[in-house]
Amino acid sequence: MSSNNPVGHTEKLTFSGKGGEYFRIWIVNLALSILTLGIYSAWAKVRRLKYFYQNTRLADSSFDFHGDPIAILKGRVIAVILLLAYNFSGMISPQAALVTFALLVLVFPWLIVRSLRFKLHNSSYRGLRFSFRGTNRNGYVTFLLFPLLALVTLYLLTPLAHQRIKRFQHTNSWYGSSQFAFNAGSGAFFAIYGKMLLMAIVLIALAAGGAVLMQPAAFTAIGAGQSEEAMAQLVSSILGFMLVVYLLLFVLLGPWFAARMQNLVWNNTTLERHSFASNVHARGLLWIYLSNFIGILLTLGLYKPFADIRVARYRLEHMAFAPVGDMDAFMADQQQSPTATGEEAADLFDFDISF
Amino acid sequence: MDEVQASYYDGLTARSQPVRLSLNGKLLTVSGDFLTRHEPLSSLEISEPMGDAPRIVRFTDGAHCEVIDHTAFTRLLRDAGISDGLVVRMQARWQWAVIAVLLTVITAAAGYRWGLPAAADWIAGRLPDSLLAGMGETTLEILDEHVFGPSQLSSKRQEGIVHSFARLRVPTGSLPAYSIEFRDGGRIGANAFALPDGTIIVTDQLAEIAGDDEEILSVLAHEAGHLERRHSLRMLIQGSIVGFVVGWYLGDVSSVAAGLPSAILQARYSREFEREADRFAMQMLELNNIPPVALARILQRMQADMHCAISGDTPGNPFGDYLGSHPATSERISTLAGDKSLVAEIMDSACMSPLDDAGIEEMMPGSWVISPDDPDHEYGGVIGEYRADGTKQTVFYVTNKCENRVATTQSRWWIENGYLYTQVETSDRPDVFDEGELFKDRVVSIDSKQAVLFSEDGYRLYRTRSNRCLNE
Numbered sequence: 057m058s059s060n061n062p063v064g065h066t067e068k069l070t071f072s073g074k075g076g077e078y079f080r081i082w083i084v085n086l087a088l089s090i091l092t093l094g095i096y097s098a099w100a101k102v103r104r105l106k107y108f109y110q111n112t113r114l115a116d117s118s119f120d121f122h123g124d125p126i127a128i129l130k131g132r133v134i135a136v137i138l139l140l141a142y143n144f145s146g147m148i149s150p151q152a153a154l155v156t157f158a159l160l161v162l163v164f165p166w167l168i169v170r171s172l173r174f175k176l177h178n179s180s181y182r183g184l185r186f187s188f189r190g191t192n193r194n195g196y197v198t199f200l201l202f203p204l205l206a207l208v209t210l211y212l213l214t215p216l217a218h219q220r221i222k223r224f225q226h227t228n229s230w231y232g233s234s235q236f237a238f239n240a241g242s243g244a245f246f247a248i249y250g251k252m253l254l255m256a257i258v259l260i261a262l263a264a265g266g267a268v269l270m271q272p273a274a275f276t277a278i279g280a281g282q283s284e285e286a287m288a289q290l291v292s293s294i295l296g297f298m299l300v301v302y303l304l305l306f307v308l309l310g311p312w313f314a315a316r317m318q319n320l321v322w323n324n325t326t327l328e329r330h331s332f333a334s335n336v337h338a339r340g341l342l343w344i345y346l347s348n349f350i351g352i353l354l355t356l357g358l359y360k361p362f363a364d365i366r367v368a369r370y371r372l373e374h375m376a377f378a379p380v381g382d383m384d385a386f387m388a389d390q391q392q393s394p395t396a397t398g399e400e401a402a403d404l405f406d407f408d409i410s411f
Numbered sequence: 412m413d414e415v416q417a418s419y420y421d422g423l424t425a426r427s428q429p430v431r432l433s434l435n436g437k438l439l440t441v442s443g444d445f446l447t448r449h450e451p452l453s454s455l456e457i458s459e460p461m462g463d464a465p466r467i468v469r470f471t472d473g474a475h476c477e478v479i480d481h482t483a484f485t486r487l488l489r490d491a492g493i494s495d496g497l498v499v500r501m502q503a504r505w506q507w508a509v510i511a512v513l514l515t516v517i518t519a520a521a522g523y524r525w526g527l528p529a530a531a532d533w534i535a536g537r538l539p540d541s542l543l544a545g546m547g548e549t550t551l552e553i554l555d556e557h558v559f560g561p562s563q564l565s566s567k568r569q570e571g572i573v574h575s576f577a578r579l580r581v582p583t584g585s586l587p588a589y590s591i592e593f594r595d596g597g598r599i600g601a602n603a604f605a606l607p608d609g610t611i612i613v614t615d616q617l618a619e620i621a622g623d624d625e626e627i628l629s630v631l632a633h634e635a636g637h638l639e640r641r642h643s644l645r646m647l648i649q650g651s652i653v654g655f656v657v658g659w660y661l662g663d664v665s666s667v668a669a670g671l672p673s674a675i676l677q678a679r680y681s682r683e684f685e686r687e688a689d690r691f692a693m694q695m696l697e698l699n700n701i702p703p704v705a706l707a708r709i710l711q712r713m714q715a716d717m718h719c720a721i722s723g724d725t726p727g728n729p730f731g732d733y734l735g736s737h738p739a740t741s742e743r744i745s746t747l748a749g750d751k752s753l754v755a756e757i758m759d760s761a762c763m764s765p766l767d768d769a770g771i772e773e774m775m776p777g778s779w780v781i782s783p784d785d786p787d788h789e790y791g792g793v794i795g796e797y798r799a800d801g802t803k804q805t806v807f808y809v810t811n812k813c814e815n816r817v818a819t820t821q822s823r824w825w826i827e828n829g830y831l832y833t834q835v836e837t838s839d840r841p842d843v844f845d846e847g848e849l850f851k852d853r854v855v856s857i858d859s860k861q862a863v864l865f866s867e868d869g870y871r872l873y874r875t876r877s878n879r880c881l882n883e
Binding site: 072087107120386388 | 422
């Protein structure tokens, strides 16, 4: 099973997760999490990640996840405390909420770096661990300074901030003793964001045109300076229109953006001389997101595990790894002895950024 | 002995080597072209089955094997006497999945029905008072800024209400620390609120529509019930928990979709709290010999104040009772009044048609005296004679002695926007009644026998058509 790949050969990622199988894991996880008042959710997360990692295969080998549920539990406790602190300070006074919010913003980059380290240190492929070696200092620059910059420029520099985040994540990631590199400049990010903005403008214009055609009465009513009733009707139809446009943008542009972003990021990521390829299509992702959304709504959430599997399969199976030469040549990092990693891992905890 | 094909990784390089696994007593033998290992079964870490994913056998030194041949490996494990854990067996069967779904639904429903209120109650009872004080102050500041205006009720009237409420006996012995604040309700109109820190806000409009002080006291008793059970705080806590759980469950779908169920789930608690506060008020009122129907009456008045002529909360909306934050007022009134015919009477009497100025002007002329049920009745006799030409003569007598006239004033009166204005022009006792003084009273109702006015300083005045100096 030695893989001496000729130059130019690509290895596709395959995913063998199945909806029905994962549903059973998910529902047992959910039931146990509820019964234990959420404590089991840390073990549930480990099972979930193991299911996804171990079912992801590249060149006849699987990925694996080694996270310690206790570390995940620690992270969850911290997250819940932060959340409660934020909520309760809001009840005391707006000033207290502001102070808590500022403190949260200040610790957030540190938490993200910690979480990235946890995630990669606990991921392995072919017996070699991944690792994340980004420093706290660069974490603050990436997750605080650039987002602030985007904010003060009225989001004009959001693409730059996004590029810095991806660059920080990828260039500081290691597989064994090999470092990843990231070659996408901010220009490519600006291009994707720009196109999305253009498409959004076109969609809004089309929707507005459609609304005028469908509701001519309401619009002539304002033209004539009509009664309060007509105004109320107009306001409600404008609100309905905004909701439709929001959903339309969310449904149509969301998958397009996700597809373009995955392709951009992975087509520009390399591991030493080896490269990656991603060709996710917006249309394929759109269909999956849309049908998932409907399925989850109709089943009151029970379709969620099937939906997760479909997204993972689509995104993973549209990615490939293009090794140059022998894949066996990757080495564990000798400077990081197993015990040192163990000690360091004890200080780590997982932090769900989605909170 | 069966052999199982596997891939071996040494943990130092990414090299994959084909090996065979076999069982040798309590040892697992790994044999390949370049290696042979014998490892005691107890030192191995064997991954749980994860569908088609390879099983992983991990060694203590960081090396591992990946096994794809599931049937052969399962046989090997069985021979070794290694069985799957409980959770793994549960995950493997659909029966368990169905049980887990049921368990989840039942636990979630029970948690929502009993666990959440109990948890919120427990937390609410343990929050420090300083935190509550801060919360109340902030809320009041926000309300003062956006909704309320300063109260127009006289301080005497305010103190009167505060003192009568303080004199009431409490079913639980004593109330938690509270204070009563009066505000002009602005667009909120007739209402009362209990804030987490014990502040009860009463709007001027509530005092205005109340038929008598017992009705005001009954609303205060209801709000005291909210305070006693720490409702607003529990509501906040439950809101946070519900929002958190729903967000966690549906979070990935959409934050918009997650917000709606939270709001619906919250509404149920709010109705429950209103009923609880009503029960407390009933107990408190009965303890003080005030008929609980007083609360029913003012509830109906409050509702009429918002929406006259509608006798249900939201007629024609079958979801009204499920989505509404308050139980249907009619339901609450039935409970409080305890009598169906009384309910109909309250419903009818509360909703009076608005009075137009011309109608009042026509009804006003004639002699009026202080009604026996007026708070000022005991102070003495007054005969006010309103004439159609807009002049008025008022004669004041000393209590119970009609011949003991104290003063006579001549005034002008007029009606404007539902208010009765009276301005004193001349007075034979300027030391008692100022000339030029202007009174402005809202006309609540007027008919051939009685008129109800609401004075600027917050009193409900009752006048009876009569020319006897003291109407008995």
